[in-house]
Amino acid sequence: xxxxxxxxxxxxxxxxxxxxxxxxxxxxxxxxxxxxxxxxxxxxxxxxxxxxxxxxxxxxxxxxxxxxxxxxxxxxxxxxxxxxxxxxxxxxxxxxxxxxxxxxxxxxxxxxx
Amino acid sequence: xxxxxxxxxxxxxxxxxxxxxxxxxxxxxxxxxxxxxxxxxxxxxxxxxxxxxxxxxxxxxxxxxxxxxxxxxxxxxxxxxxxxxxxxxxxxxxxxxxxxxxxxxxxxxxxxxx
Numbered sequence: 001x002x003x004x005x006x007x008x009x010x011x012x013x014x015x016x017x018x019x020x021x022x023x024x025x026x027x028x029x030x031x032x033x034x035x036x037x038x039x040x041x042x043x044x045x046x047x048x049x050x051x052x053x054x055x056x057x058x059x060x061x062x063x064x065x066x067x068x069x070x071x072x073x074x075x076x077x078x079x080x081x082x083x084x085x086x087x088x089x090x091x092x093x094x095x096x097x098x099x100x101x102x103x104x105x106x107x108x109x110x111x112x113x
Numbered sequence: 114x115x116x117x118x119x120x121x122x123x124x125x126x127x128x129x130x131x132x133x134x135x136x137x138x139x140x141x142x143x144x145x146x147x148x149x150x151x152x153x154x155x156x157x158x159x160x161x162x163x164x165x166x167x168x169x170x171x172x173x174x175x176x177x178x179x180x181x182x183x184x185x186x187x188x189x190x191x192x193x194x195x196x197x198x199x200x201x202x203x204x205x206x207x208x209x210x211x212x213x214x215x216x217x218x219x220x221x222x223x224x225x226x227x
Binding site: 002009045089 | 117153154155156157158203205215216217218219220221
């Protein structure tokens with residue numbers, strides 16, 4: 001039973017528009033959430049994170065929103081660029097422990113020029 | 114800037130063969146990890162090492178062994194490979210066991226067991 005779910009395996013958006021990637025979780029003990037980006041033939045790289053004491057965290061074009069009551073988080077990319085085309089993994093942990101990271105299955109984002 | 118280096122990048126094994134995936138990091142990190150990634154699933158933790166000299170099981174340890182040879186190196190061994198172990202393997206490290214935002218991944222090792 002997957003505790004972190006990314007229900008959309010793929011998403012396509014036009015360059016300049018907003019990309020919204022969604023993630024749901026079931027474990028109420030998760031208190032730290034992260035997004036990773038992965039290009040083909042490379043390892044994942046950290047993108048942005050949010051603690052459960054916040055509901056929004058912004059870093060440049062990337063914003064993560066957390067809705068604890070719905071156990072849902074989303075990543076917004078505005079404006080989307082072709083270089084953003086990658087697989088995005090949502091991950092969650094308890095008490096910020098990296099050894100307890102639970103990953104979603106990933107969403108392939110394609111930004112069309 | 115090497116970061117986390119994994120070898121080999123690609124390997125084909127026959128069922129029952131053994132092999133070792135090597136991983137080394139040059140960032141003086143204490144904690145190291147081995148993950149596997151399968152289609153339709155996220156990365157799953159196989160084993161981790163919180164510090165030199167310690168190793169612990171992760172979510173999917175069966176069929177694997179690990180060695181934390183020193184602070185830099187963390188190897189993953191398949192003693193008797195099975196087709197179910199066909200996967201992409203990622204090694205990772207971070208300074209401590211906390212803060213997933215400081216975890217660095219290698220480029221991956223593609224393993225096929227036939």
